[in-house]
Amino acid sequence: MTTDLETISMLRDSLERYTADHYNFLQRARRLDGPAGFDPAIWATYAEQGWLSLRLPEDLGGLEGDAVAVGAVMEVVGARLLMEPLLGSAVLAPGVLLRQGSEGQQAELLSAMAEGRLQVAFADCGLDAPACRYAGETLVGEIPLVLNGDSADLFIVPALDERRQVVFCLVRADAAGVTCKAFRLVDARGAASLSFEGAAVTLLQPEDDAPSAAETLGQVRDEAAVALCAEALGVASSLLRVTNEYLKVRQQFGKPLAANQALQHRMADVYLLVAEIRALTRAMQQAMTLPSDERGRIISGGRAYVVRAARKVGNEAIQLHGGVGVTEELDVSHYFRRLMVNAVLHGDHDAQFSRFVEHSLAD
Incomplete structure (x- = not known):
């Protein structure tokens, strides 16, 4: 720290x-x-x-x-x-x-x-090699999902050059050769799909002592995973709180639902899941100071588990609320949708788990 x-x-x-x-x-x-x-x-x-x-x-x-x-x-x-x-x-x-x-x-x-005058989106698609190609000072390729890409003024796009080395390109959203198709995600946030057809770009020019672009890409992807797990912790903690409050006030047969022992056990399981998400998120945050291989194993394994655990918390919150849990008027459904969207950003569960297995076998 x-x-x-x-x-x-x-x-x-x-x-x-x-x-x-x-x-x-x-x-x-x-x-x-x-x-x-x-x-x-x-x-x-x-x-x-x-x-x-x-x-x-x-x-x-x-x-x-x-x-x-x-x-x-x-x-x-x-x-x-x-x-x-x-x-x-x-x-x-x-x-x-x-x-x-x-x-x-x-x-x-x-x-x-x-100062809030410029919004920049990091246009990356998962954990695979960059999907875009940089050649002749232009960029070609497609990125299907960029969070908040609909409102961004500028994109930072990782790409492979003619030597298949990673480079970072700066691309204006209104530049010629850039097609930006805006849409809303299921959680109502804005996003865009990007298509580059010979778009003129500017390369980032690192200083002599800077890490390689490939190392930077790996580190920024890890930062994204850790940040998304912290966001999942905020969502899961809120779901635990609102569900616990709901069970205390919702009456059935003259008693609050919280008096039901079976529901108490389910809430205990949710509490443990939130505690596990918190512990793993803290471990991932500390791991950001470690060498890339060791850091990658901890972060990819933690991210894969947090995605599953947070989804379980969301499922339980909706089921314990009953039919009202999926309505637009209740915050529970909005929390659940945020978890669904975040689960596929910057490397979904399967990609993160595969990376965790690769690092573990290498060790």
Whole structure:
């Protein structure tokens, strides 16, 4: 851990207080129909509060937050079902730029991102080799799903060059040769599929002492997995809380459902699952400081388990609520849909488990 506990606590508390006042379930519901899928005024407030500077170094006015600090923010993202592109534009894209961008590129882009003037999406598709090809200063390829790609101004796209080496390309959303098809995901967040047909791009130019692009891609993918597990922890913790409250107030045959011993046992199982998700997420956050092979085994195994465990928590929450649990008017269904979407982002369960097996056999 590099970020001190006091800073992490202040970061979490400030975001929790703001979202409690301005982002409850009904306030969030009124923003879902906006053209961007979220409220630009909220995004501007995030910038004013410094939350978009989470990953930036201190000399750029940032917090230089590590995986634990990022996790504190992502837990609130999950608990409040925030719609804004914090994962892509405040966590993953800055991570790529800080490792692979030149001083000029960092100065130009990071400040604009921290001030909320520029939204950047990390356009990657799972754990396989990059799907796009870079040749002759142009980009060719397709990416079927980019979270918040519908509202992004700029994309960071990993690609393979003519030597099949990984490079990172900067692509403007409105550039010639870029086709962006926007759509809404099942949890109502915005996304896009991207097609590049000879699109003119700018390569990130790493400094001499920078890690390789392939190493950076692996590390950023691990950061995505850890951040998504922290978000799943926020979702699962909220589902545990709201389900427990529901069982205490819902009456059947003159008694609250919580008096039913069978339901008590099921809630105990849910509590244990949430505790396991929390323990694995903390272990994954600490593993981000380890060498790539050891880090990869812990993170891919943890991510695969968290996806399954969180899905089980969601299933139990809906079943214990009964038919009302799947309605649009209840937050339980929205939490469940967020878990479904996050489960396939940046490497689904099967891809993560396969990677875990490969690392384990290698050891």
